[in-house]
Amino acid sequence: MPEHAYSEGDWATIFKVERVRKKARGAEIELPEPEKNLRKGLKVGDSVGDYGVYMGDRGVYSTRNILNDLTGKEWVLFTKSWFIHNPPARKETEKLHPAKFPEGIIADFIRFFTKKGQLVLDPMVGTGSTLVACDMAMRRGVGVELIHKWVTIARERTTHVRLKDKPEQLVIEGDANNLLPLLTAHGISQVDFCITSPPYWNMLKKSRGHVNSESHKREASGLEVYYSDHPNDLGNIEDYDEYIEALYRVYAKVYEALREGGYLTIIVQNIRTPDGEMIPFAWDLARKLSTLYVLKQEKIWAQDNKMLGCWGYPSEYVSNVHHHYCLVFKKDTARRKRI
Numbered sequence: 001m002p003e004h005a006y007s008e009g010d011w012a013t014i015f016k017v018e019r020v021r022k023k024a025r026g027a028e029i030e031l032p033e034p035e036k037n038l039r040k041g042l043k044v045g046d047s048v049g050d051y052g053v054y055m056g057d058r059g060v061y062s063t064r065n066i067l068n069d070l071t072g073k074e075w076v077l078f079t080k081s082w083f084i085h086n087p088p089a090r091k092e093t094e095k096l097h098p099a100k101f102p103e104g105i106i107a108d109f110i111r112f113f114t115k116k117g118q119l120v121l122d123p124m125v126g127t128g129s130t131l132v133a134c135d136m137a138m139r140r141g142v143g144v145e146l147i148h149k150w151v152t153i154a155r156e157r158t159t160h161v162r163l164k165d166k167p168e169q170l171v172i173e174g175d176a177n178n179l180l181p182l183l184t185a186h187g188i189s190q191v192d193f194c195i196t197s198p199p200y201w202n203m204l205k206k207s208r209g210h211v212n213s214e215s216h217k218r219e220a221s222g223l224e225v226y227y228s229d230h231p232n233d234l235g236n237i238e239d240y241d242e243y244i245e246a247l248y249r250v251y252a253k254v255y256e257a258l259r260e261g262g263y264l265t266i267i268v269q270n271i272r273t274p275d276g277e278m279i280p281f282a283w284d285l286a287r288k289l290s291t292l293y294v295l296k297q298e299k300i301w302a303q304d305n306k307m308l309g310c311w312g313y314p315s316e317y318v319s320n321v322h323h324h325y326c327l328v329f330k331k332d333t334a335r336r337k338r339i
């Protein structure tokens with residue numbers, strides 16, 4: 001079995017859902033050339049053309065693939081600009097943190113943007129979901145987190161009894177503004193991919209909605225509704241423009257740590273203020289970072305199991321925001337210099 005093979009059990013959400021959806025609808029996928037008209041009787045591991053390795057139902061892996069371990073079919077499935085994912089219920093320790101992202105979809109991004117064994121960074125790792133996703137995808141991960149209690153949870157979640165061959169995950173307590181010295185102190189000079197989600201400005205500190213809102217429910221259960229009161233917590237910056245500049249500075253450090261040709265994915269939302277105004281945070285950030293990185297995609301993650309809140313009725317249009325943007329950037333210094 002080739003090195004890049006992994007079992008069906010490793011499949012996570014985007015690939016699985018897209019494959020089933022396409023099959024059910026009979027929708028077309030344009031397959032890369034070696035995967036069209038495969039000869040009969042192929043066995044997993046057989047050669048297909050000059051560069052292909054037959055991977056059964058998964059399709060054909062090209063030995064010229066420099067980005068990931070996926071077949072052409074899997075590659076194409078991932079490129080759709082939106083997907084639906086309803087995160088599973090959180091475990092007790094995970095509930096303590098006000099806003100974690102689901103590991104399943106993070107593992108899919110990691111599988112697309114890295115090869116097995118490569119190094120993934122999350123400069124604001126919270127409860128360590130990125131590192132759990134690295135475990136799922138058999139990649140090494142390094143996360144930085146400012147707040148001690150989230151560091152403790154991240155370490156607990158990633159230092160459980162190690163399965164044989166599972167990669168090591170590293171949680172560093174510190175400020176993402178000091179990213180480069182923190183990485184260097186742990187012998188890391190370069191990472192292959194970064195996936196992360198920042199505090200959405202100071203929105204967790206602004207109560208939104210009625211007594212049934214998530215924030216009120218968390219408060220009533222004695223759970224934290226915001227990350228911290230730490231002065232360096234990016235979620236505590238009052239001025240919006242200053243907040244965008246502060247994020248830019250952190251992602252500029254990520255740029256320095258990222259290998260040339262590597263990708264950065266940031267999961268964000270446009271922000272709705274308590275009085276119902278929309279602040280185009282995702283777009284402002286995409287524009288700002290496009291001066292440094294090349295913006296490649298704004299993959300939309302939609303959730304369709306969330307309660308629809310009754311916000312402005314009967315006088316004002318206020319939207320229920322049930323989608324995120326997974327902004328994908330590339331470090332492509334030569335191209336950026338040309339533009």
Ligand SMILES: C[S@@+](CC[C@H](N)C(=O)[O-])C[C@H]1O[C@@H](n2cnc3c(N)ncnc32)[C@H](O)[C@@H]1O
Nearest residue numbers: 100101124126127129146175176199227233234
């Ligand atoms: C949206 S949360 C990340 C959640 C994470 N993706 C998870 O699944 O648990 C943003 C995190 O950034 C952290 N943070 C804020 N400012 C930071 C800074 N200057 N350096 C490092 N982490 C910071 C917060 O404490 C919070 O845990």
